[in-house]
Amino acid sequence: MVLHLSTFHLEGGAGVAATRLHRALQKSGTESRMLVPTLQNPEENVAALAKNSWESKKAWGRFVAERLYFFPQERDSSVRFAFSPAEIGADISNHPLVRQADILHLHWINFGFLSLSSLEKLFSLGKPVVWTLHDMWTFTGGCHYSRGCNHYLSHCQYCPYLAKPEQYDISFSQFERKISIYEKAKMALISPSRWLDQIVKNAALTRSNYSDSIPNCIDTTLFAPSDKMLIRKKILLPTDKKLILFAGANTQDPRKGFSYFKDSLKLLPDEVEILVLGKANPAVFDSFPAPVHYLGKITRQEDMADAYNAADMIVVPSLEDNLPNTIMEAMACGTPAVGFATGGIPEMIDHKVNGFVSELKSSDSLAEGINWILNNNSNGLVSANARTKVLNTYSENIVANQYQNLYKSLLSE
Structure with missing residues (x-):
């Protein structure tokens, strides 16, 4: 069973892309499940970490806490949601779906869903991990898009997103944490675009990992020409x-x-x-x-x-x-x-x-x-x-087949 982990279900480009892949895999015969923090629209084989109103409030609290952690450090309000410190998140390593999964498939997991500590516990389970990159955060010290900064090619520091960029600022410490965490992971990094995959292959944090490009998919019967x-x-x-x-x-x-x-x-x-x-x-x-x-x-x-x-x-x-x-x-x-x-x-x-x-x-x-x-x-x-x-x-069967081949190769190793 493949378990997709995503902050969003049907919201935002990354959440929509993750859900479309999950659905395409099910249509192609793969046992696929999805776990998100909260669920507004019930869907078969999509589960919410929050099962009641109290747990939903906790999920919201994690989001707020993560934003408050970054607030004193941000350069200005324009970068408020463009940098994720990943200090706050849920420990899902003992969740039944995580335990049942043969493969963990990460998507966009910030905003209080998974922290760096959460990722470390997941990777320590020893399960194969596929991580679809919907932006640059996986290999940076916290930014989702670098806006021309190339520190991630060597080591993030003096981050332009911060009010006080320093040698040992939060981007430096997050970068160091990721070095340590990624060493424990059996991980394949998948970029929807060849452009992003090439950056993954050059970035200091990820150049030693297996990486490839598989595009997002779309239901071409729903999105089709009409009058x-x-x-x-x-x-x-x-x-x-x-x-x-x-x-x-x-x-x-x-x-x-x-x-x-x-x-x-x-x-x-x-x-x-x-x-x-x-x-x-x-x-x-x-x-x-x-x-x-x-x-x-x-x-x-x-x-x-x-x-x-x-x-x-x-x-x-x-x-x-x-x-x-x-x-x-x-x-x-x-x-x-x-x-x-x-x-x-x-x-x-x-x-x-x-x-x-x-x-x-x-x-x-x-x-x-x-x-x-x-x-x-x-x-x-x-x-x-x-x-x-x-x-x-980009049709569903073409993309699903590429992921199915990837899953098989990871499980056979």
Whole structure:
């Protein structure tokens, strides 16, 4: 039995990716279970560590305690959730599912779910561990994305996320703890993108571990093309405009590149209007150079698929990203993507085949990509190529098979 450990079930990119893999493995005949801190939506073979309201409060308390631990050390509020000290977490080493598992499969486990001490106890059980990396935290001194810092290649210290970077700061001590803990682990590190896997192979903490790249997967029957105009009428969107989708509108996070997207809109034709999906302050869009249709935060996957199908393209201007679910979901619906040449994005978008890869941090290049799709997809070929890329690379059976082969090799050693 494979046990997936994830802070989130159906929330956030990492939680969604973990749950999709768990479901895909079950469809492919693997006995798969999932353990999360708390569970909002009951699902077969997904268990919550918290079984009652008191335990749910304890889970929340662990999250708060971990944030309070970091609060006095943070540089400013913009990095508050970009660094995880992993000092607070639950000991799950004696949990029945952990004891029953043949393989422990870690995903994103921060925010008070598992601490470094929790990981040490899990690794001491001697079970094979697969760890899917949804960001860079596994091999850094605490940051989830390094934002250009490369200390992790040798040893983290003088961390730019901290108010007082020092030689022996919290990033140094976490790095040292990870060195000690990883020595006890029989561990395979899996990155959804080849970009991240290459960094894993170079990082000081992980270069001696087995690592490989296996992408995230997606249900291509749920995320599939449908009638664009019917959907637009259903959700009250204009049928005579070109609609560009920006999903996950965290306008406060510089990593998401929102300002570059906004600037690119000044270079687009008048027929273009904007769809925004995700949690955001609608007042932010008052100054936009194009009309904005704000769809809010959508949780149902069927509604997500409608949003993708309503759009003519999606724009993902992230400055750092692993293998964005939004690009995969949009392309599965036959909606081409424009994104910066960073992280795993160029692995997903084949330039001028199923989308457009823009020059990093260039609003002009982003606008060029948007215009290229507007001018080259009238016959639907770019959309068809986008769908084909997902079917051939990210469909459930293909990804599940790669993980099944990995599990077998670990168990046979």
